[in-house]
Amino acid sequence: MPKRADLSDTFCPVGRSAELLGDRAVLLILRDLFFGRRRFEEIVANTGLGPQIVSARFKLLIEQVVVERHAYRERPPRYEYRLTAKGRDLFDVLYAMRNWAERWAYEEGETGGGPAMRYTHRACGADVGTSTVCPGCGEPLRYGDLKGEPSPALKAEQAAKSG
Amino acid sequence: MPKRADLSDTFCPVGRSAELLGDRAVLLILRDLFFGRRRFEEIVANTGLGPQIVSARFKLLIEQVVVERHAYRERPPRYEYRLTAKGRDLFDVLYAMRNWAERWAYEEGETGGGPAMRYTHRACGADVGTSTVCPGCGEPLRYGDLKGEPSPALKAEQAAKSG
C-alpha cells in the first residue's frame, strides 16, 4: 500500500478517532491495558501480535498521549505502559465494542449460556448485562466501576496464552 | 504482510469486535451509513477511499450481516446500502468515538468554539454535549434520538468532498 490515508486533519470527530482506533493492533493493546496488563512481553503474549508491531504502536500511543511509559526498575531497565487520562477516557469505546460483540458476535451457547465476560457493578452488585447504564441503580458506568468475570472458555484461552 | 491475524474465534468480545472495527475503511463507511449516505459513489466521494476498497468492505459487511444491499431501481441497475439491526446497534461504538474525539482530538478553538458536530436530543431539545445519557431528561441516547448540526468547518469540508 502507499502511505495510509491521514485522517488527523479531518473535521469529522469519528474520522479523527478512526485515525487511531481503526487499527486492530491498537485496539488489542488498549484492551490489554484496560485489563491491567502493563508489561511489554505480557502484551505481546496475550495479543498474539509481534513485538515490532507492539513497539511501533506504543510509540504512536505515547506520541498521541494515550499511553505513558514508566520505568519501574532501573537496573536492569524495566518499563511498564499505562493509560493516561486521555487513554482511560477511551473506556466507553471499548466497552461499547464489548457490548456489541456480546449481543451479536457469538453463536448460540458458544460461551456456555452466559456472556463471554460477565460484569457486575461494584457500587451496587448488579449484573450490568450489556447496558451502558447500570440496570440495578441507574448510574452511568465508567472505567473502574466494573468487576469482570471471564467465562470458562475465555479463562482457558487466556491461560493458554500466558502459559 | 502475511495473512492478517484472525480474531473471529477468540472468546474475548473486544477481540471479536476488533476483527471488524479495527479497520479505518470499515469505520468510515459505517460513519457514512449512520449519516444517511446510502449510495456507493457517494460513500467513495465522502470517505476518500478507493472504489475497490469500498467494494471489498461492503462484501465483508454484508457477509457479517451488518449491511444489506438493496436494488432501488432495476433499469439501469442501481443499488443502495443500508445498516441492518446488527449494524444499527454499532451506534454506541461510533457515538463513543465521536465523544472521545470531541473531548481530546481538537486544538483549542480549532472548530470555532463549539464541538465539531453539535447534537441535540430530539425528545427534549437539550444539547447533549458529549454524554451518553441526555443531560436534559436523563434518557439513554440511542440511534435516531439525536439531531446533528455540523460546525461551519465540518460543513465546508463535506461540501468540498461532494462537489
Next chain:
DNA sequence: ATAGTAACTATGATAATCATAGTGACAAGG
C-alpha cells in the same frame, strides 16, 4: 561462566492499500 528474563530491533517474504484507469448497463440530448 552459563543460563535466564525483559524489552526490544532487524530481516525477508507476503499481502493489503492507494492511485489511476477501465468496464458494463443504461438514459438523455442533439
Next chain:
DNA sequence: CCTTGTCACTATGATTATCATAGTTACTAT
C-alpha cells in the same frame, strides 16, 4: 443513432505495512 453522462463497480501496478522468525542489549541468578 451516436456521443456524452451517470452509477456501480473491476483491473492493474507500485508501494508499504504486516507477520514469522531470529537476533541484540542489559542485566540477574545460580
